[in-house]
Amino acid sequence: MPAPCAHDMDLLHAVEAGVLVLDAASGRVLTANAKAQALLGPAHTLPGLSGLFAPGEVSLAELSAGVDGRECRVFGGMGPPIPALLTSRPLDQDGRRLLILTLTDLSGLKRAEARFQGFFENIIEGVFQSTPGGTFLMVNPALAEILGFDSPEELINHFRDLRSQLYVDPNDRDAMLRILREHGRIKDFETRFNCKDGSAKWISLTAREVRDPSTGEILYIEGLNIDIAARKAVERALRESEEKFRRTFDQSPIGASMVGLDNSFLRANDTFCRITGYTEEELKRLTFAEITHPDERDESLSQYARVKRGEIDSWEQDKRYLTKDGREVWVHLSAGMVRDAGGRSLYLLPMVQDITDRIETEQAMRGIHAEKERLRANLEAVFRSIPDAIITVDTNMRIIQTNRALNEICCIGSELTQGRDIAGLSGSCKRACFSVLRSTLETRRPVMEHRVECQTHAPGKVVIINSSPLLDREHNFIGAVLVIRDITRLADLEKRLTDLHSHRGIVGKSKVMQDIYAVLDHLSDVESTVLITGESGTGKELVAEALHFGGARSKGPLIKVNCSALSESLLESEIFGHTRGAFTGAIRDKIGRFEAAEGGTIFLDEIGDISPRIQLNLLRVMERKEFERVGDSRTRKANVRVLAATNVDLLEKIRQGLFREDLYYRLKVMVIHLPPLRQRTEDIPLLTAHFISHFQASFGKNITKCSDEVMRLFMTYPWPGNVRELKHSLEHACILCPGGEITTAHLPVDLQTSLPAGLLRPLSPRPGPAAPAPARPGSRGLAPDDITQALAQAGNNRAKAARLLGIDRRTLYRNMDRHGLS
Numbered sequence: 001m002p003a004p005c006a007h008d009m010d011l012l013h014a015v016e017a018g019v020l021v022l023d024a025a026s027g028r029v030l031t032a033n034a035k036a037q038a039l040l041g042p043a044h045t046l047p048g049l050s051g052l053f054a055p056g057e058v059s060l061a062e063l064s065a066g067v068d069g070r071e072c073r074v075f076g077g078m079g080p081p082i083p084a085l086l087t088s089r090p091l092d093q094d095g096r097r098l099l100i101l102t103l104t105d106l107s108g109l110k111r112a113e114a115r116f117q118g119f120f121e122n123i124i125e126g127v128f129q130s131t132p133g134g135t136f137l138m139v140n141p142a143l144a145e146i147l148g149f150d151s152p153e154e155l156i157n158h159f160r161d162l163r164s165q166l167y168v169d170p171n172d173r174d175a176m177l178r179i180l181r182e183h184g185r186i187k188d189f190e191t192r193f194n195c196k197d198g199s200a201k202w203i204s205l206t207a208r209e210v211r212d213p214s215t216g217e218i219l220y221i222e223g224l225n226i227d228i229a230a231r232k233a234v235e236r237a238l239r240e241s242e243e244k245f246r247r248t249f250d251q252s253p254i255g256a257s258m259v260g261l262d263n264s265f266l267r268a269n270d271t272f273c274r275i276t277g278y279t280e281e282e283l284k285r286l287t288f289a290e291i292t293h294p295d296e297r298d299e300s301l302s303q304y305a306r307v308k309r310g311e312i313d314s315w316e317q318d319k320r321y322l323t324k325d326g327r328e329v330w331v332h333l334s335a336g337m338v339r340d341a342g343g344r345s346l347y348l349l350p351m352v353q354d355i356t357d358r359i360e361t362e363q364a365m366r367g368i369h370a371e372k373e374r375l376r377a378n379l380e381a382v383f384r385s386i387p388d389a390i391i392t393v394d395t396n397m398r399i400i401q402t403n404r405a406l407n408e409i410c411c412i413g414s415e416l417t418q419g420r421d422i423a424g425l426s427g428s429c430k431r432a433c434f435s436v437l438r439s440t441l442e443t444r445r446p447v448m449e450h451r452v453e454c455q456t457h458a459p460g461k462v463v464i465i466n467s468s469p470l471l472d473r474e475h476n477f478i479g480a481v482l483v484i485r486d487i488t489r490l491a492d493l494e495k496r497l498t499d500l501h502s503h504r505g506i507v508g509k510s511k512v513m514q515d516i517y518a519v520l521d522h523l524s525d526v527e528s529t530v531l532i533t534g535e536s537g538t539g540k541e542l543v544a545e546a547l548h549f550g551g552a553r554s555k556g557p558l559i560k561v562n563c564s565a566l567s568e569s570l571l572e573s574e575i576f577g578h579t580r581g582a583f584t585g586a587i588r589d590k591i592g593r594f595e596a597a598e599g600g601t602i603f604l605d606e607i608g609d610i611s612p613r614i615q616l617n618l619l620r621v622m623e624r625k626e627f628e629r630v631g632d633s634r635t636r637k638a639n640v641r642v643l644a645a646t647n648v649d650l651l652e653k654i655r656q657g658l659f660r661e662d663l664y665y666r667l668k669v670m671v672i673h674l675p676p677l678r679q680r681t682e683d684i685p686l687l688t689a690h691f692i693s694h695f696q697a698s699f700g701k702n703i704t705k706c707s708d709e710v711m712r713l714f715m716t717y718p719w720p721g722n723v724r725e726l727k728h729s730l731e732h733a734c735i736l737c738p739g740g741e742i743t744t745a746h747l748p749v750d751l752q753t754s755l756p757a758g759l760l761r762p763l764s765p766r767p768g769p770a771a772p773a774p775a776r777p778g779s780r781g782l783a784p785d786d787i788t789q790a791l792a793q794a795g796n797n798r799a800k801a802a803r804l805l806g807i808d809r810r811t812l813y814r815n816m817d818r819h820g821l822s
Contacts, residue, residue: 017104022049023099024090027060039084039105040076051401054081059534062098063088074103083110104503118338118346125254126203126225132218134162146203146227148196151493158196167190168200176205180221187271190228202232204254206271226254255331258338259348261308266347272557275331275354277324288350293320293328295513300333308345309335320354330359389484393468395441397422397434400470400479405607409463409486433465433484435738440467440480451487462488481612493781504546506539507682507690512675516543519672524550529622532645534674536807537724540645543603543672548601553641556600559593564609564810573630582631594627594638601641602655608648615660622666642667645808677719677726684714684726691727692742695734703734706742713744713751721803728803750794750804785817787812 018036027049032040040052049060054073062818067088073081085104120127126143130136133650136156159165161668163173171193179186183576185208192200255272259265265283273280276291283291292300296319303315306802314336320328325454335350383390389406393399399420406416410433416422421436431450441448446468463484470479498669504520506513520543523530530547541560548558567576568585577592594604604610610618621627622642646669653659667673688706696703706714710733719725733746744752786805794800802812 004325005099015068017102018084020101020103022051022063022097022099022101024060024064024099027063028099029766036103039082039103040074051075058086063101064090064097066090071106083107093285094711114340115346118340119258119349122336122338122349123256123351124336124349126227127223128225129220129222130162131220132177132209135160136162137220143225146201146225147193155196160361166193168194176207179208180207186223201227204228224254224256227681253292255354257283257288257350257352259288259304259350261347263289263304264718272352275323275329275352276321277327278292281323291321291323293322296320296619304335304348307335307348313337318359321352325678329354330356333573359394363601389486391416391437391482391484392479393422393437393441393482394479395477397438397441400436404482409484433463433482436465436467437482438482440469444469444477454657461486462490470749504542504550506546507543507687508680509686510680512680513683516674519670520546520550522546523670525552527551527553527641528671529644529667531669531671532643532674533650534645534647534672535676535722536647537722538674539677539723540647540674543607543674544601544603544643544645547643548603548641551601551641557604558601560603560605561593561599562605562810563614564606564814568611568614571610572617574629576617576629578630579632582629586631589629593625593628594635594640595622597640599639599641604642604644606646606811607644608646608650608653611660612660615663619663619666622663647811677722681715685711687726688702688714688724688730691730692734695731699734701734701737703737703742704740706733707744709744710742710747716752720805725803750800787816787819787821 018039019033020036021031021041022029029048029052045654045688049063057072058067058070066203067086069441070086072086074084075656076082076172083106085106092098092182096357120140123140124142126146127140128136128143129138136159139152139155141152144150144155147155149158164646165171167173169192172189172661176189176191178185181187185206187204187206189207191203191205193203195201199516201641204226205223206226207221210219210222211217212219246351255269255275257265257268257272261310264287268276268278268280268283276283278286278291288304289297289301296317300317300319303312303317306312307315314334316335318330319333320330323329331352332355333350333352335348338346338349340346383401384404386403387405390401390403391399391406392401399418399422401418402416410416422437423509432454436447436450439445445596446466448466450467452463452465454463464487466485467485468481468483469477470481474480490544506517508514521568524547532543534540544560548554561571561575563571573582573586573590573592575593577590577595580584580586580589604618617627621638625638625640627638628635629705650659650664654661654664688711692703692705695701711789714726721728729751730742732748733742737743738748787801790804791798794804798812805812
């Protein structure tokens, strides 16, 4: 068959694509234009159909039927298969059927596509394409990794509706689309995306609309999703830790560029251009080394060389760029090499973030840190100069800090070093301070003004301890601070002043009380028997306590026995004890008060009321220091100091034959007589202040003092019940007084009203040369008329009648029984 005419060949050569004319029957190439020969080889070497395409690519039948734009591979001259776009059309000419094949070389397009695909897959930030309606078209692996998916396909299949599924707040999607509609692009839009595991992640979104050039219709939305969770965490930490001197700094923009193997820029995005001040075309005429500050240039070139050699995959660097206008911009560079499928280096992909604000903030922070160091030094100087000892500990009782005064105040101060565990310390210190500190750590409450006498090798030091919770700047409990103030000198002064006005709980500054204090001091160092006499309510029990706790037996027990409260048989069992079966009801052995007081002191109150048989047994104990339990023949030793008290005249009882004279002289080795309150009226103001202080603390009231009228009444009233009556009267007044001054309206009724001359004054006359001796309660001198008058005055209230008579209720009952008064 003849070849196509010259006119036809001119047309074939004019076509930009490669054109082949084949015989439809045999598939033999009849002719080819220049483009086809350049692609496949000279016309005389062109193969037939079987050698033109790769096996299975296309058949002669398909070509005869017509092929419209199919990608295929064709064999070139001595080279690898070439990607091409194939089109075939049948043509009948002169009764012969021909096939016209058009081949368009796709090699350049494939290379560009590979380069873009490498960029798309290797960029470290998330890239996406989505429809305006809200579904993903394409995402890169980085975005899948950011959101916790194993592959882009899994991510695309998971989020079918971006507004309701991807965005934590769907309103953010609406706002983003509104900005896109208004401006065609959005930059640095911060929102939160839902991750695969259900968590949320902060994302900085930059996107734009891609439209059809001819119709203006939106084809898709493409953009960049940057994981800013770490930056958000840093910002949050800075806000929490730096208070007013810290502030958040603006989000640094992200810039992306492509750098060739010769260090020249291949392309750059708008953000990168904005950071450097150059346009993309200007950057293409520069190398990245030229815009790098000289101080960081060598390191950048060295790291890039290592990446190209394959020693490292990527690197990060804080560096400075020199902008077009000569400014220096600090950026954080994260760069990695993009490689093709064969592992050959294609280009470097630097991602840069403007950190100028952060660098400036760090410089400002260094200045702030220097100022803080200066303030800290000043604070430490103050801390060292405070005369009180200070210890701060953490919640595990480990020492955080101490001051210099600790060594001067505390005997183990040299051992209390930073980081030391207080619980493991040893030495002579009893650690009362540490118990206060431990209380604060356990309760998280302060302990204020705790007074302690240090029990060390040098006793006598008195300190005040204050312990408070230690809080950080967010008010979190982190330990405790202990302040120890040495008040030894002040305590000595207080003791001297107290000694002038009181003695071991006994209040009084009168001459007679000062004489009693002196006697108590002498008796503290001996173990002699002491008889304490005085009217009821004068404080005989307090004297007994002072003798016990001021003596060598203070660490032993103090056992008190009211001898008038029990019958003879019960009193004997109570004092000496009994054995099982000693009497009816004795179902088990019982130790007596003398055994209970072993090594200590026994106080026999109202001893004048015991029976002769008990007197005899008691005499034996005092003479021989031994006794037997009731019902027991075994003799027991008694290492006990005996104190006795009575409000009756024992000599009168001896004359009446009611008390043993030999026991009396055993008891009166030393006699302390307590005067009635009417004989030491100068102590009434001191006692009044003492009791008011006691009761206002008990009742939680702020009572300042007694009015002048009340004090005049107190100073003139005879006080038949002595100090006990004064105490009870002030307790009554403190209960009724709301605060401030105690007035006469707050006093008991018997003090408010005028006292009848015939009732109390004969029983408790004022001291004087013509005054008869008062009838002592419990003695034979208390007449029936005295009892009946007191009951009438008290409205038949026996407790009040006993107070009016200056005796206790048991003594009143005993006298009423004796006189047959019901």
